[in-house]
Amino acid sequence: MTPLAEAAGTQVRPGAAPAAAGRPVVRPLYVTSAGVVTAAGQTLAALADPDPAAAPPAGPAVDEAAAYPPRPVLAVHGFDVKEHFGRKGTKYLDRLTSFGLVACKHVLRDGPLAGSREADGTRTGVVLATNTGSTSTHSTLLYDTLTMEKPYLVNPGRFPNTVMNSTAGQIAIRNGLRGLNATVAGGQTASLLAFRHARLALTLGRADRLLVGGAEELNAPAAWAWHRTGVLHEGAALGEGAAVFAVQRDPAP
Known part of the structure; x- marks a missing residue:
């Protein structure tokens, strides 16, 4: 067995129940805080106990509805990243990155970690899941490249968002x-894989705590792609948002 596999699951924590013969011991991850951005609201309370009377309208923005396929859509309405971080440095943030940043803000600044030593960034990292990154940025830049008078006239401020790990990088830089x-x-299954990656990293001592979760944005090109694949049940809604958890190897003191 390789050292990586051994560190990931074969060392028994003192007091842990013995594993069945031939099966590795799976270490638990301890969740200390969480943050979400969802169509139901931008707090855990709104997600856990949604108020039907205060529910946001279903579907995309009215001016974009015609571009979407004929199936239910659950968008995060009224979201503005500037309300959370101000105007500085947010002009070219895409929706995917904005969701991830706000979810992490709830974890680090609004939750139990706010002002505590656990919020120290020296040994805190990020493991973020996504499906394809920002599809809207890719499609917009591609469209501009093909339709503008000169292909190099595309907006350079949007290029960082084309990199799949842009959101995780922005989260680390800003925090x-x-x-x-x-x-x-x-x-x-990206979010499940992210937690597996986080467990490996924590077990190997690569970090003391990690912000782990996933983020996706809703846009017409991605909506049509999912609609055409045929993998979604009829009537299954397309949505967007982010969920991030602060996890660590050992329980909080």
């Missing part, structure tokens, strides 16, 4: 997180 930084792209 001073200098630990492990990784982006996991694994389709519909």
